[in-house]
Amino acid sequence: MPAVAPTLPDDLREDPRYYLRHFQFVLDWVAAHHDSLLAESEWKFIVGFGELPEVSQALLVRMVSRKGELFRLSRLDYAEIGDSDRALVPLVEAGMVIRDPLIGLDELFAQLRVPELRQCFAERLAAHGIAKSATRQRLLDVIQEYEEAGDAEPQRRRLSHWWTETTDQLVQLTVMPVCDRLRLMFFGNLHQTWSDFVLAELGLVRYQQVDLGELSHAFQCRGDVDLYLALHDLRGRLDEGESIEALLTEIPPPAQDNPWLAERRARLLYRLGQQAQRDGDIPLALHCYGLAGPGEARIRRLRLLERQGEYAEAHRLALEAQASPCGEAEQQGLERLLPRLARKLELPRPELPPTRQPRARVLELPADHLVICGSVELAVRDAISHSDRPAWYVENGLITGLFGLLCWEVVFAPLPGAFFHPFQHGPADLRRDDFVARRRRLFDTALARLDDGSYRDVILDHRQRCAGLANPFVHWELLEPELLSLALDCIPAMDLRCMFQRLLLDPAVNRSGLPDLVQFLPGERPSYRLIEVKAPGDRLQDNQRRWLDWLGRHHISVEVWHVEWRHD
Known part of the structure; x- marks a missing residue:
């Protein structure tokens, strides 16, 4: 652990490898402030990264800062790095990058431009009578049909096997999960990226500097980091359309003594409930809303019960919520629900505080x-x-x-x-x-x-x-x-x-x-x-x-x- 907290140079705008200084700053910061949360794999990466030649460090950071984990070597062209193929060698030897990895059809189509795809599958397209002007989606549909007809399982091949005429190479990062974890431990979230450093460097975003004490940590234990990453992964899988039932079985238990992670967990359960409701699975939606707890999810649950005709149950739960509402928004929702439910159950109309209309x-x-x-x-x-x-x-x-x-x-x-x-x-x-x-x-x-x-x-x-x-x-x-x-x-x-x-x-x-x-x-x-x-x-x-x-x-x-x- 460094004796003092790391600092960035005052001005990196003239440094062509400014992004590398930012990345090294994060590694040093996490090592200084979160050493007790680091596992062997993270320490191994931090130490191994420091032993790389600087051009290899720079190339790795360039890839980490881009989207995805697959890259074409021809597109890793940076003046301050020079020969990317040469800079890649220590990364491959360290196991941080894989040359010519096995890839599936979707990954291939994500890497090649449409003219290249037409060259890659020229014979098959000609055999099927597909016009040269076919769109990317049309090409994918044809090749998928061909692949599925020939094999029970989708094939994964190297780029050089998919497209024998190419002179390009594909490389794949193996360290993105570790880098994402380190970024999370630094920022305390995953929506901030390495570009935040650049925005600050250019003066486009400026931050109030605050004295950071020893107790100012985003995470207090490694389990909190694991929970954040698990919730983040589940949210991504929800966006990709994975079934609510499958995701629900993997929801981790709440964090102990960590209110903001408990809030993130509740927000995910609320979104699961919303999707189940859109899908028409009312029992599952009610279950998810119930697990999400008070606030907007509780109001959604009560409204859904009302819509299903479960007036007595909705009224009982609404009275419980009224005893300890979670903020003004929930109180407002309850003040609308309770009179309706009382009327449907033929109960006395509840007394509500008057409102002042402007x-x-x-x-x-x-x-x-x-x-x-x-x-x-x-x-x-x-x-x-x-x-x-x-x-x-x-x-x-x-x-x-x-x-x-x-x-x-x-x-x-x-x-x-x-x-x-x-x-x-x-x-x-x-x-x-x-x-x-x-x-x-x-x-x-x-x-x-x-x-x-x-x-x-x-x-x-x-x-x-x-x-x-x-x-x-x-x-x-x-x-x-x-x-x-x-x-x-x-x-x-x-x-x-x-x-x-x-x-x-x-x-x-x-x-x-x-x-x-x-x-x-x-x-x-x-x-x-x-x-x-x-x-x-x-x-x-x-x-x-x-x-x-x-x-x-x-x-x-x-x-x-x-x-x-x-x-x-």
């Missing part, structure tokens, strides 16, 4: 404004905006942006398990139930600035010092200085506190659903109004209804405008 109005606009402006929201903005009453299309960007700027230090507080590598857009625990609870004192301190009046200076200071840094609440392209100045002048601090408090009820979810427009009314007594715009036939979404209800109950000026197009 003022609604109809706005007629010329139909050509939609074409001119590009969207109904922009058409309304342009119709009502004046120099003394400017309107802005902000949707979810303004209030969340002001919150993110005011609470910048809170969002990036170096709490254990929140940050574990230098390329994070935000804290890893943002979607966890205890996100706010762990930072309650810090949030209270930040929001107290709304009471003493210092919030404006804090927001403007962060706007200047942190401009461009990734933040899950801040959309920099929206927060122009003019908009920021108008918002701070016209929106009272007590209104900001009210809206920030709702954000804190569920920060990950409540970042969306805010009204589309804000119109400022500067002057001696500056004010503003929020406007949700609806095109003809468009309805309010559930998250929008929750925000509108909250804003209305707290006497914040908000309206819903329904647009009708006028054809002159």
Whole structure:
């Protein structure tokens, strides 16, 4: 284990093998921070990689960074590497790459262009009378039929056997699973790739740097890594159309003391339930939703039971859920379900909290404004905006942006398990139930600035010092200085506190659903109004209804405008 954490050079833009430095940085980082989670195979790869000639290291990283595990040698042509065939030799000797591997028909068709396929199977195509202009799919259908007629099992052959005239070679990576595991252990996810380094290097994405402590690890044990990879594999197989029953038998048990992995497992079960429902297998869908637990899956299960006529069972489960709802969205779903179920069971109508409906109005606009402006929201903005009453299309960007700027230090507080590598857009625990609870004192301190009046200076200071840094609440392209100045002048601090408090009820979810427009009314007594715009036939979404209800109950000026197009 290295004595100190590895660091990247400040600027690699002039280094032709910049990607190799990035890759080596990840290996060193994982070895330094996750040494106890590494198995012998991963240590063997890390050590073996370090013993390779640099040109071979560079070629391996080039392949690892590309899609798939099969590559044509003719397409591994990089100026900074030179002779790829020569650089390949140590990789083959180390067992990291296989030359001329056995491949099936689908893999062959993925590697060859259509003209090459016509050359490869020229005799067979001529024998079947297939035109030279046949498409790739037509060629595949013909060759598959030929192969299946001649053999009980599909044949796997080397490229040189499939296409005897070729001078090209195929090579196959054997280390992609190890590299994916190491990438996962570094990023804590598999949706971030090696290109994140390049984006950061070019300044296209910049990250807030956080002090990473010894407890800031994406995974606490090797079993967590295994569970993540297993769930990821099952999700991929679901997308490829594998049967729900088969996948369900391989769902691993929940992780102990790892809420975010438990959430990923529940989300997979929910998707299995959705697919079973689409397939018409209602019992299986109900089973999957039941395993997925509370939240959206539980509401789906209750609705499905209602649709099947199982009113008593749905009512019983809905009452259980009402005792401990999982967030506002589930509470909203239960408030719709329970009255319907009570009516069908001839039970007393349950008492539900009242909702506050915002003022609604109809706005007629010329139909050509939609074409001119590009969207109904922009058409309304342009119709009502004046120099003394400017309107802005902000949707979810303004209030969340002001919150993110005011609470910048809170969002990036170096709490254990929140940050574990230098390329994070935000804290890893943002979607966890205890996100706010762990930072309650810090949030209270930040929001107290709304009471003493210092919030404006804090927001403007962060706007200047942190401009461009990734933040899950801040959309920099929206927060122009003019908009920021108008918002701070016209929106009272007590209104900001009210809206920030709702954000804190569920920060990950409540970042969306805010009204589309804000119109400022500067002057001696500056004010503003929020406007949700609806095109003809468009309805309010559930998250929008929750925000509108909250804003209305707290006497914040908000309206819903329904647009009708006028054809002159």
